[in-house]
Amino acid sequence: AEKLKVAGIHASPVENAWNSRLHEALQAAAKDGVIEYTFSEGVSGTDYPRAMREYAEAGNKLIVGESYAVETEARQVAADYPGTAFLMGSSGGPAGDNFGTFGTWNHEAAYLAGMLAAPMSKTGTFGAVGAIPIPEVNILINAFRSGVKEVRPDAKFLVGFIGTFFDPPKARESGLAQIDAGADILFGERIGTADAAKEKGIKSVGSLIDYTPRYPETVFANAMWYFRPILDAAIKDTQAGAKTGKDYSPFSYMKEGGNDIVFTESMVIKDSVPAMEAKRKAIKDGTFTVPVDPAEPT
């Protein structure tokens, strides 16, 4: 078949963990010969709709990105270009026939990471550093908590929000503050958290991407998120001329291969692995559902 022309528009530089997941999946799809991929990064809210329009006019059939900062305008653009499919990370729902959305659902993996983390703490206090308390972040942190609590019901939690999506030194300071307050396992929703853990010689959990190579002594588990299933579904719909104005989030589920845990055997407590693996299987089977709690953790 003809290669599908796909454009990616990243609000942050593609170093940003979340964007890197999209970027890598898109690059991989291009390498597989499925699509032709072009992209722009660091596109500010003011420029974002223009980039969408430019790519649509340039003949791209599928445009992938994030409409968090431009929800209203992005839907407007999609309405103006009905011949192009849009697949956007969004807090809102899909719109029309061609504006599809997805959420970042790696909470299942976070739950499993929590189960591994629970017995590793000496103090029984766990920290988590988040960006801002939006549902996707909240769900993730809450799932990690539930995972910990399942194993260790008396665990205590500290949560800090740094008020921005991208300030690693600040995330690090927030992590250090939690360590000062007694936490000895950090859940790093934000890059920078693991640096604090590393500096203080404690352990931490990564999210979205695999942080272990970067912090081999520190990060023992990662709640990975994989964009490829969502992308593949959208590519398929686009090529088939099917309606793409739908919610693609379910392709993030573990059973679809959209998220999973990776961990370093040697770093975790051996006894905790079988229970975790059992749960993992249950999630994949559909016999266990990780609770989805979008409320702001305190």
Place this chain on the structure above:
Amino acid sequence: MIRFERRTHVPFGLRLAAPIAAVLVALAFAGILIAIAGAPVLEAYRRMLIGAFGSRLAITETLTRTAPLILTGLAAAVAFRARLWNIGAEGQFLVGALAAAALGSQHGLHLPPVLLIPALMLAGAVAGALLLLGPLALRLRFGVDEVVTTLLLNFVALLFVSMMIEGALKDPLAFGWPQSVPVVADAMLPKLVARTRLHVGLLVAIGLAVVIALVQARTVFGMESRAAGLNPAAARFAGVSLTGVLVKVACISGGLAGLAGAIEVLGVKAYVTTDLSPGFGYTGIVVAMLAALNPIGVVFAALFVATMFVGADSMSRALGVPSFIADVIVAMSLLAMLVALSLANYRIRR
């Protein structure tokens, strides 16, 4: 040794040539960076032109970007001419936007569109003006220099907006995202061109530039504000009320910046986030300086800056040159322009 000597009279040709030379110098330097980035330089310039003017979309996008820059540029030009160093247009822009969004939402004013839109623009202007009146009051009352206070208030305003959109004005339907409630459909500015982002705010901005040019050149207020800027003591001795002039200038300047914010919300975005402005307030200062503080010049300077941003942004997409090149070009144009303008005022003697 090189010495500078002030000209008693700057020839018109030189006054016109200076900005053009500055822009050429900036583009030449940008060419070097583009070449370093491994892209063909001439092709890059061509792509920039196409990106800014090569299609209906390009033209409307360039003009959409021009509108707020005209307004913030005017805000700076008006203030600087009266020697009111308003570095706070960025903050005024944000509070103006916030005011328009708050009053334009479904919990805000309930008026027919013909009244609602002007009322919201006015609200934005008032909010912007109020934010500048604070530093002005400190200057008039206590002699506190406004460069630093207006600069600092930008950050206070940004934090305030952030607080409001995470608090009282937070959109409950935004799934926890910090953004304000959107304005109602009736409050949105009519489009100038269908299926684009270009809205009537551009006409408002150009109209205001013409009005301000006339006011400065022909009116008593224009003359008095110039006198107040150039020599406050003499203006005062001649019966010009410095307080009166500065308050009016502050209202106009802050009002324009606030209006820019309101128009950006009503024309483009519909709600407020903390990244609503990619530095429109600061860029307004650049625009004003490029225009040598001339209101009509501001329109062209804003168009130039918008062209650079939009054109370079598009060029960077096409040729893989980092898109930060647009900011680099604008910054270099400003610096070159400052030098060119000052050299035009002086002759060099050895």
Place this chain on the structure above:
Amino acid sequence: MNVPVVLRLEGITKRFGALTANDDITLELRQGELLALLGENGAGKTTLMNILFGHYTADAGRVIAFSRELPPGKPRAAIEAGIGMVHQHFALAANLTVLENVIAGTRPLGALGLGSAAARTRLAALSAKFGLAVHPDARVGDLSVGERQRVEILKSLYRDAKVLILDEPTAVLTHQEAEQLYRTLRGMAELGLSIIFISHKLHEVLAAADRVTVLRGGKVVAERRASETTKDELAELMVGRRVARPHRESQAPGAIALRASGIDVGTTLKAIDFEVRAGETLGIIGVSGNGQHTLVRLVSGLERPTAGQLELYGAPAPRPSPRGFVAAGIGRIPEDRHADGAVGEMAVWENAVLERVREPRFSAGGLVRRAAGRAFAREIIERFDVRGGSEDSPIRLLSGGNMQKLILGRNLAESPRILIAAQPTRGLDEGAVAAVHGEILAARRAGTAVLLISEDLDEILALADRVQAIVKGRLSPAIPVEQADPRRLGLMMAGSWEDAA
């Protein structure tokens, strides 16, 4: 003569654009000599001294100090060669102490300490030796004008200056302070220092200098021994024609135009009483800093009385405001023409109409009537002989004297009923003084009530009908000018008006 030449300027030429400020000037100074430099405003005196000290670089010519040529444009070299300069506008940092102002730049910048203790001792010794008392730790901003001048001189002495240059040192000093200064200078000359000073006050020049050099249009036009010349000759040499100050003729005053009764302004003015009649000039003398500044602001409409009453033409004055007072027929000549009188970057015509721009004549519906404004300016330029620019050139291009004529003109063209003239000839040369005095006398002849505030006794004696002194915010009773002589005025300014009577 066997007295050595300490300083020699040779063929100095300096151009600013088309204007030649110094034209092939050659000048010598001998040890122990007091040389006065004289000339019209803009004759090039300050420029010459700035070249000598290295502030400016000459286009041609050399400066030779103690037989060594100075490199151009290097104040530091001039200082090291033993030249000290007291500037027309003081060059002091107000927020620093006296000691800091004196020792700045005296040690290599790489040094690790300031050496304040030694400096303090040395400064005290110099103060004592030359009778220039100041407190080394006082903040310069807190000092009086006279004290600041002492600091300026001490700065030079501290650097072992052998040649001292003073640019219009007495322009801002009182009579007594000026006399004291010349005594000090004389003493220095006797100790072997050589001094050049600039002044527009011819009597001072004659009394203090050994030798006088006159500049005109950037050229040296004459050199005289002070003992062998006269005021009239010097004035003529400066201006290039005979100048005589006009004389006041007596005339009967009319009705009271302006009256102050029991006015207080904060704590600076207390129980002020005076009256000025039509066709009469009331002179107010006083040592600077005694409240005349506030008095000028009061009658210019810039200050409100906190007690008492101001009456115009027999009725209470409207709420003070510059515009209201202008509308009421008060013409106002500010103390400082550059600071208060003109907006340098604005056109001559704009400066001419600024204080009346709201009158229907010059604007309608908020729009300025530019043609009417230009016509008004042309009229003033013609009638008052303002030279050096058209109505459209920026006013900063006018010389001080011409700017002053324009300011006078914009007031007198409207035949004001009252004229407030504050230091109307400060810093002006002899020719310009004569012209300004002529205009003020003409206004009085035409029935204007003139309030003249001046620190210049000669000016008061020449123009006023009656005189009052201002001392510590209070006004003495008026005396007719016929009963005034310098001694009596001096006593009045010292605050003992009863003794003076």
Place this chain on the structure above:
Amino acid sequence: MMDALDIFASAGLWAAVLRIATPLIFGTLGALISERAGVLNLGIEGIMTFGAMIGWMTVYHGGDLWLGLAVAALSGAVFGLLHAALTVPLGLSQHVTGLGITLFASSLSYFIFRLAIPVSGSPPTIVPFQVIKIPVLSDLPFLGEAVFSQTAPTYLAIALALVIAYALARTPLGLAIRIVGENPHAAEAQGIDPIRVRIGAVVFGSALMAMGGAFLTLAAFNSFFPTMVQGRGWVCIALVVFASWRPERALGGALLFALFDAYQLRLQHVVGKAIPYQLFLMIPYIMSILALLVMARRARVPQALMQPFRRGER
């Protein structure tokens, strides 16, 4: 769980204060020196960004950490020279030029960074400055952890503040800088070249600013990101005012500001989000405005600040 006041008793808080304050100390000292000579340098935000980028880049390409710091300082000096060239001999408006420098330096650093480091999934890192535990002192209870376990640049920043405070008050060079900032004509009359002093002060000050930026990538963190300076430069401008142009107070101001920030991060764990964190972040700005208010009466502002000096002109 700690109580809101207990936070102050934790050594970690005070260690964080010193760490957060370090870039501010550098930046504030830099801005202060140039303002004492009469030149406002609003290029600070961009200069810090460039310093952060180039310092990191040097180390990433194999340079020593100290070399990285030095290269950053050098780059700051170059931008300072640009600012000085435009504002001192040419006498251009200082704040407009400064904003132009900020725009230029920051966009150029992003541009260079993007060219040099092609897009990759996760930001490359370096090994940053490590904590140096000062022998003996770091064994002290509380103080040891709070004060004497910092990275080398933090110790350097504090030492610099003291040296600069001494130099300004007690050396001929300091006096020269002060007199130039108060009245350049007075300086010139004393044989001091105001133009050279101003250029020198701006260049040196800008070098310090860039070192402050470099601290962010060489010690506070280990990678460079666009926008990572996050307005810290503007905070420095505010702190100079807050410190009434005095180096020792600048040190105190930077520490105070850092205390607000560090405390705010920790308070979240105690009281949740009861108080919007933005209020804490506003404090330094508002404090600075209030300080200006109080100071305006005492007129301690360098009198020639923002006034161009042109030789041979009135």
